[in-house]
Every structure is written in structure tokens, then in C-alpha cells.
Amino acid sequence: xxxxxxxxxxxxxxxxxxxxxxxxxxxxxxxxxxxxxxxxxxxxxxxxxxxxxxxxxxxxxxxxxxxxxxxxxxxxxxxxxxxxxxxxxxxxxxxxxxxxxxxxxxxxxxxxxxxxxxxxxxxxxxxxxxxxxxxxxxxxxxxxxxxxxxxxxxxxxxxxxxxxxxxxxxxxxxxxxxxxxxxxxx
Amino acid sequence: xxxxxxxxxxxxxxxxxxxxxxxxxxxxxxxxxxxxxxxxxxxxxxxxxxxxxxxxxxxxxxxxxxxxxxxxxxxxxxxxxxxxxxxxxxxxxxxxxxxxxxxxxxxxxxxxxxxxxxxxxxxxxxxxxxxxxxxxxxxxxxxxxxxxxxxxxxxxxxxxxxxxxxxxxxxxxxxxxxxxxxxxxx
DNA sequence: GGAAGCATGTAAAGTGTTACATGATTTT
DNA sequence: AAAATCATGTAACACTTTACATGCTTCC
Numbered sequence: 415x416x417x418x419x420x421x422x423x424x425x426x427x428x429x430x431x432x433x434x435x436x437x438x439x440x441x442x443x444x445x446x447x448x449x450x451x452x453x454x455x456x457x458x459x460x461x462x463x464x465x466x467x468x469x470x471x472x473x474x475x476x477x478x479x480x481x482x483x484x485x486x487x488x489x490x491x492x493x494x495x496x497x498x499x500x501x502x503x504x505x506x507x508x509x510x511x512x513x514x515x516x517x518x519x520x521x522x523x524x525x526x527x528x529x530x531x532x533x534x535x536x537x538x539x540x541x542x543x544x545x546x547x548x549x550x551x552x553x554x555x556x557x558x559x560x561x562x563x564x565x566x567x568x569x570x571x572x573x574x575x576x577x578x579x580x581x582x583x584x585x586x587x588x589x590x591x592x593x594x595x596x597x598x599x600x
Numbered sequence: 601x602x603x604x605x606x607x608x609x610x611x612x613x614x615x616x617x618x619x620x621x622x623x624x625x626x627x628x629x630x631x632x633x634x635x636x637x638x639x640x641x642x643x644x645x646x647x648x649x650x651x652x653x654x655x656x657x658x659x660x661x662x663x664x665x666x667x668x669x670x671x672x673x674x675x676x677x678x679x680x681x682x683x684x685x686x687x688x689x690x691x692x693x694x695x696x697x698x699x700x701x702x703x704x705x706x707x708x709x710x711x712x713x714x715x716x717x718x719x720x721x722x723x724x725x726x727x728x729x730x731x732x733x734x735x736x737x738x739x740x741x742x743x744x745x746x747x748x749x750x751x752x753x754x755x756x757x758x759x760x761x762x763x764x765x766x767x768x769x770x771x772x773x774x775x776x777x778x779x780x781x782x783x784x785x786x
Numbered sequence: 787g788g789a790a791g792c793a794t795g796t797a798a799a800g801t802g803t804t805a806c807a808t809g810a811t812t813t814t
Numbered sequence: 815a816a817a818a819t820c821a822t823g824t825a826a827c828a829c830t831t832t833a834c835a836t837g838c839t840t841c842c
Contacts, residue, residue, distance in 0.1 A: 419698045426705035436793050449700040453831060458795055480838050481794055498702070499709050499717065504724070505698035512605045512691035514635040514757065516684070519612035520750040523685050531685065538690070564706040571700065571768060578764055582757060622821050639803060644823055666810050667822055792839075811820070
């Protein structure tokens with residue numbers, strides 16, 4: 415792989431018609447954030463590198479004192495994006511979930527505190543699920559069109575995941591509650 | 601938060617009776633890896649830092665030329681671990697999934713290549729699911745005991761997640777196939 | 787007139803991975 | 815005798831985040 419995934423994220427966004435660094439960051443926050451985030455301090459240097467290496471071309475579109483620099487894919491950039499998408503290479507996968515790490519070590523806590531921990535995990539999953547249904551999915555639906563179907567599909571996967579996760583924790587809560595009641599009867 | 605999550609991972613492993621850096625790395629690879637990984641080059645310096653700050657104590661248990669350094673939680677370390685577990689602070693959550701990123705940009709590919717991409721995603725989820733059911737879950741079940749129940753619960757969540765994910769991609773494959781057939785009839 | 791949003795970038799600090807380096811012990 | 819596993823650690827590199835720094839434009 416010539417480029418890192420964050421570089422392909424930028425190439426992909428440019429292919430989808432997003433033009434400036436600032437807009438890329440905004441688009442990421444409204445779409446790929448849940449499986450691939452990026453900060454401005456990543457986007458701007460990466461745009462410069464990609465331009466230097468010929469994957470994209472930039473042009474200055476400042477209006478007066480208001481700076482604005484737009485970018486477009488070159489043929490080389492388009493090819494690189496498609497090769498990456500087609501590549502059989504195992505895609506990288508990284509998951510860091512501090513909430514699950516706490517659950518893993520929850521034996522160190524008394525039962526009441528575990529209940530509270532699991533409740534917080536469920537509530538958080540529910541909140542993210544809501545933000546998907548209220549913000550991200552409607553936006554993805556409104557921008558979906560022939561030739562732009564997969565952003566919506568990815569958004570649905572995210573929404574379904576958080577709904578699934580919330581349900582999983584809710585069931586764990588039920589089991590813990592049932593156990594606590596049994597323990598009290600004894 | 602005084603310590604970073606990786607430090608709490610180490611405190612938690614020590615609390616669970618794991619004694620050396622090498623063993624911590626092995627335990628992580630067999631249990632928390634799927635929601636929190638760690639490398640040896642992280643574990644050894646972190647053990648040294650935690651010892652320096654009084655969260656743990658180390659003692660040399662080398663036998664002859666074979667080095668071995670074991671660690672135990674101090675009272676301070678135990679308190680820190682429990683405070684972290686009880687803390688209401690929003691747990692960090694990071695997810696980087698190159699496969700989903702490719703799916704997001706799949707509009708750049710012809711239909712056949714998209715099918716292949718989704719198939720690979722499903723097959724990968726199935727492979728991880730299998731490794732859970734064949735290795736991680738049985739191990740978690742065999743080491744589960746009163747006072748050590750949550751590692752098994754976390755392993756179940758991981759296994760259920762990959763099964764869910766595999767099913768999600770399988771359904772997407774069906775939908776894509778159905779669409780392709782409809783398109784051919786026209 | 788002030789707040790929110792548009793727009794670009796840099797610097798420092800933190801975090802993590804891969805590769806390197808070494809050697810003993812146990813299993814096959 | 816070789817291979818796998820136990821066991822510790824360092825150095826160089828890669829990557830990311832947070833904070834800093836600046837100023838215009840549009841909306842209320």
C-alpha cells in the first residue's frame with residue numbers, strides 16, 4: 415500500500431465532490447466519523463503531501479482576503495483510489511472501547527456499581543443511536559442518489575450497530591437485575 | 601483521569617492475578633485484544649512507570665540467568681483501578697475500520713467489484729467469529745469462576761458482535777445480488 | 787456590534803507500532 | 815539438534831490530538 419487509509423479517505427472525499435480541507439473535515443464528522451475520524455491537523459498536511467506526489471491538484475480560489483484552496487483528483491489519484499478499493503489486502507481494523515474494558519474488569523466492583531456501569535454503557539449506545547437516526551441517517555438519505563448509494567448503506571450499518579449494542583446492554587441489565595433479585599431471596 | 605486506559609488495562613490484569621509483562625501481553629491477546637490491544641513495547645515501559653508512581657510494586661524472581669520480574673498492585677493501585685471503574689467520565693471510544701471506509705466509497709467501483717468487496721468483509725467477520733467460538737470463548741468459559749465472571753461476558757459480547765456483523769454483510773450481499781438480477785432482466 | 791461560521795495552517799506533546807537485540811528453557 | 819516458547823527491554827519511526835495563531839464574512 416502506497417498510501418495510508420487516511421489519505422484514501424481524503425481521495426475518496428474529493429472524488430465525491432468535496433473540495434476544501436475544511437469541507438473534508440466537516441463531511442467526515444457527518445459521515446465516516448464513526449468508523450474513521452480525522453482532524454484538521456491531519457487533513458491539511460495530507461492534502462499538501464498528496465498534491466506534492468501528484469495524486470491531486472490544488473488551485474487557489476481565495477476571494478479577496480478570504481482564503482480558499484480547492485483540490486481535485488488527478489488521473490493518478492483516481493487510479494490509486496480504485497486500486498485501494500479493489501485491493502484484496504486485509505483491511506486494517508482497530509477498536510478501542512474503554513467502556514468494554516471497564517466491563518471486562520467489573521468483577522472488582524460491588525454489584526450496585528456494576529449495574530450503574532452497564533446502565534451508562536446502554537445509555538451511551540442509545541444516545542449515539544439517536545444521533546444516527548436524527549442527524550446522520552436523514553442527511554445520508556437526503557444526499558443519496560444514483561452513483562452515491564454507499565454512504566447511506568454505511569450510515570445504516572452504523573445506526574444498526576448502535577441499536578444492536580444498546581439492546582445487548584439492556585439484556586445484560588435484565589440478567590443482572592434478575593440475579594440480584596434471586597440473591598436477595600436467598 | 602490520572603492514568604491512560606492502557607495503564608488501567610495493566611492494573612486490571614495484575615488484579616486478576618497476571619504477574620509479568622510477558623503474561624500481560626499474552627492475556628491481552630487472548631481476551632481484551634478485540635476491544636483493547638497492547639504491544640510488549642507498551643507494556644514494559646508502562647509497568648516501569650506505574651511502579652515508579654507507586655501504583656504497583658515489582659520484585660525480581662529471576663531463576664539463574666532466566667530473567668523474570670513480577671508485579672503486584674499496591675493499595676494505591678487498587679484504589680485507582682476501582683475509581684476508574686466507577687468513574688462517570690465518558691469512556692473513550694475509537695473505531696478505525698478500513699473495510700467500512702472502503703464500503704463508504706464503493707460507488708467508485710463497478711458492481712462486480714463491490715460484490716467482491718462485501719464478500720470479503722463478510723468472510724473476515726466470519727473468520728473472527730470462528731476464532732471467538734473456537735478459542736476465546738472456550739478459554740473464557742474455562743477460567744470463569746465466582747469473582748471472575750465479566751471476562752466471559754465481555755467475550756460473549758465480542759462473539760455476538762462478529763456474528764451480527766457477518767449476518768449484516770450477508771444480508772447486504774443478498775440485496776446486491778437481487779438488484780443485479782433485476783438489472784439483468786431489464 | 788457581537789456571535790457563529792468559514793478558512794487556513796503550525797508546533798508541541800502524546801501514543802503507539804515495528805524492528806532490533808539478547809539469551810535461557812522446554813518440547814519435539 | 816532444532817524449534818517453539820519464555821522473558822526482557824530499547825530505538826526509530828509513524829501517526830494523531832490538542833492547543834495555538836490568525837483573520838474574514840455572514841447572520842442576528
